[in-house]
Amino acid sequence: MIRKVTFGAVAVIFTGIIVYGILELRKGNIQQAEVIQAVPTDAALIINANDLSGFIRDELSRNKIWHELGMVNGIGAFQITLGRLDSMLRIDEEMENLYKGSDISLSLHRSGKSRFEFILYYPLDKAGTEKQILRFIQDKVPSNATLTPRKYDEVRIYDMDFSGNNRKDDFSFAFSRGLLILSPSSILLEASIRQLSQSQSVADEPGFKEVAETAGRNVEGNIYLDYKTIPGFVSHLFNDRYQKEVAEFVHFADWSEMDLNIRHDALLLNGFTHSSAVSDEFLNIVLKHQPQRLDIEAIIPENISAFLALGLDDFPGYKKAYMEHLEIHGHGRAYLRELRSLNEKYKMDRDKLLLPVFDRQVALVLTDIRNFGWDENAYVVCHTKSQSLAAEKLKEWLTIVCEHDGISLSSLIVQQQVMGDVRFTFYQLPVPYLPMKLFGKMFEGINSKYCTFFDNYLIFGNSVQSLSKYIHANQIGNNLSSDLEYHQFSEYLASRSNLYFYLNFPGSTRLMERYLRPDLVTKILEEKDHLFKFQAFAYQITSENDLAYNNIILKYTPDMRDEAQTVWESRLESRVITKPKFVVNHYTGEKEIFVQDARHNVYLLNNSGRILWKQKIDRQILSDIYQIDFYKNGKFQLLFNTSEQLHLLDRNGNYVERYPVKLRSPATNGLALFDYEKSRDYRIFLAAEDKGIYLYDKEGAIVKGWNFGKTEGRVEDPLRHFRIGNKDYIVFADHFTCYILNRRGEIRVSVKKHFPVSKNARFILESNTTGIKPRLALTDSSGRVQFIYFDGSVETVEIEQFTGDHYFEYSDLDGDGRREFIFADKGELKVYKHDGSKRFSYDARAEINHAPVVYQFSHGNKKIGLVSSDNNKIYLVNSDGSLYKGFPLPGSTPFSIGVISRADSKFNLIVGSGDNFLYNYSVQ
Structure with a gap:
């Protein structure tokens, strides 16, 4: 591992450099060597940082990636040190002028069997005396350190030695041939000094000159890789099973040069790799082939961990x-x-x-x-x-x-x-x-x-099963080509390549566990909240004349989260806008799913997520989806309404008889379907903009004998039908009046009290609670619960004040025979016992856009479902107020929960999302 150098030690050296330049009498130019001449030939990596001061000031200070990495242990401490050093070097105008625009280089070398150390190089432009800079440095030496000079190969080396537990901070430096050379390893420093006297350098190695000539100038930095030594460095990241295999991969190429560019959401490395035509390196094999347009991503599923693709014109x-x-x-x-x-x-x-x-x-x-x-x-x-x-x-x-x-x-x-x-x-x-x-x-x-x-x-x-899963993902359009995040990522990619490696960070933990050292995996997982905000890494190689063009991308997505795993995901033409509805296939008895998207397409999907058919209709659906037996032959059709039409589709997506039926007046609510005698002589009720309540039969014709006139206001909630004893009650409300009618449309119950009805109100019947007469529950605009009895009397229960946008549900959550008052208002769910005392509350930290729904999984096991469409999140809250494990999940519509396959006893949660997908989650 590379040893750390403390801020104080580094600051001393760099401040000394500045003083060296300022205090000297500028006697003329130093006879200066190129940095590359001082780099020992066993370097695995060479980095040249162009204009370090400007990079720190202009790029890192406002870069989101840099700030995110600062949250990682070790990197954050280094950032603080670098910031302090930068500030220190700006305290004087002359210092800042000399420091500004400076280039610094670094090389990485093996030091021992499994240890790597660095050498840092700083070119000095002006001549001067060593005594003055050393006097300045000696004044800054910490009390727990000593600075000792020694001679090596006619060059004076200065060793900074720390006492006690700080020995890891020891380092050495020297001035030679116009360069300041510094390293925590005195052995490496000596190797660099020896290298300066050699006639051959890294610059003379095969391929280095060719790639160096391609290096960019107006970039944050240049990085050089030696493929003969880099495998030995990288191999120590791998576990024992793969370490030797990686270390032996030394016949890939010669040298690479890559230009570093930092964007607000990505780190980009671009440049060329050289592979000698006479060396028979692996890269030469690839360079013989024309780069290919790798459209294979159109068949790679979205739930990708990694892939490696080759593009060849002759297999x-x-x-x-x-x-x-x-x-x-x-x-x-x-x-x-x-x-x-x-x-x-x-x-x-x-x-x-x-x-x-x-x-x-x-x-x-x-x-x-x-x-x-x-x-x-x-x-x-x-x-x-x-x-x-x-x-x-x-x-x-x-x-x-x-x-x-x-x-x-x-x-x-x-x-x-x-x-x-x-x-x-x-x-x-x-x-x-x-x-x-x-x-x-x-x-x-x-x-x-x-x-x-x-x-x-x-x-x-x-296996056949694994291949079936792969095919299924592609049949429902769940591939990388249709993934929005990958599409944005691919904007940085070359359109053609010969080799393409892609790694999805959040999905790669098991991959890391398979290949990397266990201690390294542990450290990565400890920092996954920050590191996994990097969406993906990609490496492309494209043949270009006698060189290979490299393209490396590290993409940063700050709102990235580890995606929940779905049973399947089906891509629709547009975002889902209705609650997915379970319907029954009358041939097989299996469940299917009916849904609508924002382009007014309606779909029927089977329980594997495959789209069976798609049909475009006139407008958004207002109602629930009902299955009726129109022909009384055991075969079902799908009934629903938009604001302008009644629709009835058979299971193949074809209209039945005279449907679609144009409504007498545009509907203001979803239809209500009643079958009074279970005879399949259906009655369809709709409220309209002309304030009429219309009654249609199953053919879409107006039913005679319905005698209701007009409402006083607009009716938006579907009508309800309740039977108490041998009497039928048809119930609905406008914004200020509640109506309770008989089957002919005549007033059956006159409500004795008027109140402003909540905009999201719906009637809930309570008919089987011991000691309580049958009654209807709903809320007024302030959240007061209004109980309407069937003699017309009204009882008011005030729990607390709520906004006019609240939602209300009235259900027995714990099976004690008494119902709880359930409110959702803004971003909070509140549940009260029957006596008005608070049972629990849950803060979703997001606006709740739909009414809470109570789902029953088994006797005594009920949960409350919430939806925040604006934040694309759905919640399942336990009856004790805790959030169910694994939630929130991605989703933007009300959701359905049920067992959709007779071959699987698990519950499935089906929900639409704003990214055009219908998700099937497994709920344990």
Whole structure:
């Protein structure tokens, strides 16, 4: 690990530099060496920071990424030190002028078996005497440190030694050839001094000059990577299983130079990599291929953890060059032996048979490894020139293997429905790890026991179930191409590339646990609230003449949260605007989902999330969705209304009979559907803008004998029908009057008290509470509960004052036989016992936009559902006032909870979201 240097020590040196420049008599230019001449040739990384002072002042001080990293332990302390140092160097105008615009360089080196240290380089522009700067530094030396000079190779080195527990802060520095050189390792400092006297330097290494000439000037910094030494550095981040393998990856390329640019929401590194044509590095294999437009993201699910894609124009040529690369460098001997052995065993050339069918791109894809583990979420996806051609060659290969091994080909082929009546063919692979054998060792670890086709893609996976899950995600449009966040991220990407690696930070914890050191994973997870605000990391390589262009992006999304995992997600044409409604498939008895989007499309989806049909209607739906048996034959249709029309659709999305029916007057509420005698002679009630209450039959015709005239005000809540004893009551209200009618539209009960009815009021019947006569409950505009008895009397209960926007529910939450008063007002849920005493409250910290709904999971297990559409959050509150585990979840509509498949006993929560998706969450 790199040792830390205290603020005081660093400040002494840098202040000394400034004084050195100011106090000297500016006797002329120093005979100065280039920084690169002082860098020892075993450097893994070289960084040049251009105009450090301006970078700190203009960029870091207002950069959101820098501020977020400041919340991470260690980085925050470094930021404080850097800020203090910057302030210290600005206390004097001459100091600031000298400090302003300065460049500082740093190189990273191995120091011991598993330790890395740095060397810092600062060019000095003017000559002067050492005595004056040393006198200044000696005045600043802390009391617990000593500054000791010594000679090394004719250069005076100064060692700053701290006593006691501060020995980790020791460092050394020297002046040589116009450079100040500093390092916490005296051995590295001596190596840098020796390097200055050598005729050969890093600048003479293969590829360094070529990439250095491409370095940008007007950027925050330049970073150089040596691919011969960087694997040794990076390998120590990995656990024991992978450390040696990473350390041996030294035949990738020569040098890279990348320009650093910092945006408000991203860190960008762009530049070139050189790979010598005579060195047979891996990158040379890639550079022989034209960069490809990697549209494979259109088939990669959104719940991605990571993927690695190759873009090639000749798969057989790539494989031949790759195997030659392994032969030359002596890597993968066991791999090469196995390939040859299998070809000899089956007396065929597998690559010659299969590789020509692949086209442009192949990717290793890791999806939801957080929830279902590695094997069930590791895939290899290959684009083919033709599905039929690829299937033909696959079967030809399987036939050869089966004949040799005495296996029936039909026993390896499985056909299965994935969604509805769509069937897919799955092939069991008798040879393990086929993708690695076809495409190389970077696909190692993916067993891929099965494969199947989706469009022109061949997909390898570990089981039929995992492949079905992958296909299902694509059938419902749940892929990266349709993901808004990925779309924004991809704006920084090159449109074509030869290699593309993508890592989703919040979804990659299991990936880190698989590859990285356990102690490093622990530290990352401790800081995940800050580190996981970085949405994703991407690395692209694109061939460009004799060089490879690199593009690295680290995207910052401050409001990023670890997404809840869904059973499925279905993408609609626009955002969902209605509560998803469970309806019954009269053929299968299974549940389906009916919903509407903002473009007035209505959809029917099956319980797997597949859209069965879509139909555009005239306006937004006002009512609930009702299933009726129009023909009295056991088959159901869907009934609902907009402000202008009544709609009745069959299960295929087709209108029934004379529907849609134009309303006599535009509706002001959702329809109410009554079937008094359970005879399927339905009655449909609607309030209208002309203040009439209209009664329609199931054909959409006006029913004769309904005698109600006009209301005094506008009716917005659906009418209610209650039967008490042998009497029917039809109940509704405008803003100041409650109406209780009989089936002919005549007043049955005259309410003896008028009150301003709450704008969100609805009538709730209480008819079975011991000791209480049947009554209706609703609230007035101040939140007072008004109980209306069926003799017309009114009882008022005042709990507390609420705003005119409040919502009210009246339900027995704990099963004690007495109902609780439930209010939602602004952002708070408040629940009171039947005697008016407060039971609990819950602050959602967001505006509640819909009425609370009580859901019953089992006897005595009720929960309250809340929706904040403005914040795209839904809540499920337990009957004790605590928030149910896992909530809030993303969602913007009222939601439905129920068991939607007879094969699954778990409850499903279906909700719409503002991002055009319908979500299915599993609720335990």
